Amino acid sequence: MKVSLKQLYKYYDPKKPAVRNIDLEIPSGKLTTILGPSGCGKSTTMLMIAGLEKPSNGDIFFDDRCVTTVPPKFRKIGMVFQNSALYPNMSVKDNILFPLKNEKVPKKIAAERVSKVLKMVNMEGFEHRKPAQLSGGQRQRVAIARAIAKEPDLLILDEPLSALDASLRMKMREEIKQLQQQLGITTIMVTHDQDEAMAMSDMIAVMKDGELQQFDQPLNIVHNPRNWFVAEFLGMPIMNRIDCSYNHLNHSLVLEREGTSISLAGYNLSHHQNEPLILGFRPHDADVVFHKPDQDNFLKGMTKHIEHTGREYLITVVLEGTGETVKVICPTSLEPRVYADVWVKIKTLKFLFERDGLQQNLYPKEEKDLKQLVVHNF
Numbered sequence: 001m002k003v004s005l006k007q008l009y010k011y012y013d014p015k016k017p018a019v020r021n022i023d024l025e026i027p028s029g030k031l032t033t034i035l036g037p038s039g040c041g042k043s044t045t046m047l048m049i050a051g052l053e054k055p056s057n058g059d060i061f062f063d064d065r066c067v068t069t070v071p072p073k074f075r076k077i078g079m080v081f082q083n084s085a086l087y088p089n090m091s092v093k094d095n096i097l098f099p100l101k102n103e104k105v106p107k108k109i110a111a112e113r114v115s116k117v118l119k120m121v122n123m124e125g126f127e128h129r130k131p132a133q134l135s136g137g138q139r140q141r142v143a144i145a146r147a148i149a150k151e152p153d154l155l156i157l158d159e160p161l162s163a164l165d166a167s168l169r170m171k172m173r174e175e176i177k178q179l180q181q182q183l184g185i186t187t188i189m190v191t192h193d194q195d196e197a198m199a200m201s202d203m204i205a206v207m208k209d210g211e212l213q214q215f216d217q218p219l220n221i222v223h224n225p226r227n228w229f230v231a232e233f234l235g236m237p238i239m240n241r242i243d244c245s246y247n248h249l250n251h252s253l254v255l256e257r258e259g260t261s262i263s264l265a266g267y268n269l270s271h272h273q274n275e276p277l278i279l280g281f282r283p284h285d286a287d288v289v290f291h292k293p294d295q296d297n298f299l300k301g302m303t304k305h306i307e308h309t310g311r312e313y314l315i316t317v318v319l320e321g322t323g324e325t326v327k328v329i330c331p332t333s334l335e336p337r338v339y340a341d342v343w344v345k346i347k348t349l350k351f352l353f354e355r356d357g358l359q360q361n362l363y364p365k366e367e368k369d370l371k372q373l374v375v376h377n378f
Helices: 042-050 092-102 107-120 136-149 166-183 194-200 218-223 228-233
Strands: 003-013 016-026 031-035 057-062 077-080 154-158 186-191 203-208 211-216 240-247 252-255 260-263 276-281 286-289 299-308 312-319 325-331 341-346 351-354 375-377
Touching: 003 042, 016 042, 016 203, 016 211, 031 042, 031 194, 042 154, 042 186, 077 136, 092 107, 092 136, 107 136, 136 166, 166 194, 186 194, 194 218, 203 218, 203 228, 211 218, 211 228, 228 276, 228 351, 240 325, 252 276, 286 325, 312 341
Parallel strands: 031 186, 031 203, 077 154, 154 186
Antiparallel strands: 003 016, 003 057, 203 211, 240 252, 240 276, 252 260, 260 375, 276 351, 286 341, 299 312, 299 341, 312 325
8 A cells, every 4th residue: 555645744832843844755564664763753654544643734644545534444554662561461372462453353254363363473372471571572562462453454563672771672673574575565764773773674765853864775875975964874884974075176176274175176166166065985985094095186184093893993083173073984804993194095986065055965866876076285
């Protein structure tokens, strides 16, 4: 089932909408994540899809059926919450049966469904246990079983893994994704955890301040972010930022310290002359050396912090002159030291954004593979 949101608004404060002009088409049979920081409107959007909140303006369609004013019980939705929300006085079996009884599903069919979903979530043999006798992961499996036993057209997951520890979260997100693919059910997940979204999603809708920032496949969002917020929010470690401006005379970015420019030969940004810009690069897109190089295509700085990630070092570098801080990846063979001189080379230029206004990415998709940067120190 396809879910379509048309010019959706939600006002709690008449002067500031919690959700603003959302146009979104969630594909059938896929797992779509609504991702964003706290207060961005993702949960409000989810509640409107579920029918638990009424839109102030706009419409919601399930396929071609408008459900904007349809009560939740008639939307054929299964929901799983951050807290498993199981009835503590009921057994696992009775927790799953409870919504089926409310829908007056025949006993024989209901029993078959319980047996089927318990097998799906690997909870066979736990039918007679109470929630207090289960681990956190087991309780979430029961909650998922209860949701899919209703055979819904749409499954909604409201931060289903945030209450679990790190190792269990990784295991559960694999299980949920496999189950979703097995069932082929349209699934919407709400989360602020970008790793969770990247690992599980077919599509990601990134939100900020009630507005949709970008809707795309996970890797497309990482490699072609529409604006600076998306670029910084997606990807770990987060993207580095260097403030600069464009000089059309020599087609270069001028870093905000005297005497450093980055060539943009072959790419004209004359309509952004002298405008404040943001140069972004990911820690893996830079090389680092700990002795003064022969070439002039490095930015000098000093190491401030070194973090061992297991396979490599993540080094925090304070750039000379600007005082700006960037993070770069360094192989363990180099054995970096804190407060040592260091030289950073940005290998490829992929991300350049307006600093004011919408902070849009200035590079169209066909320019994503640009030439190697040349940094000139005069």
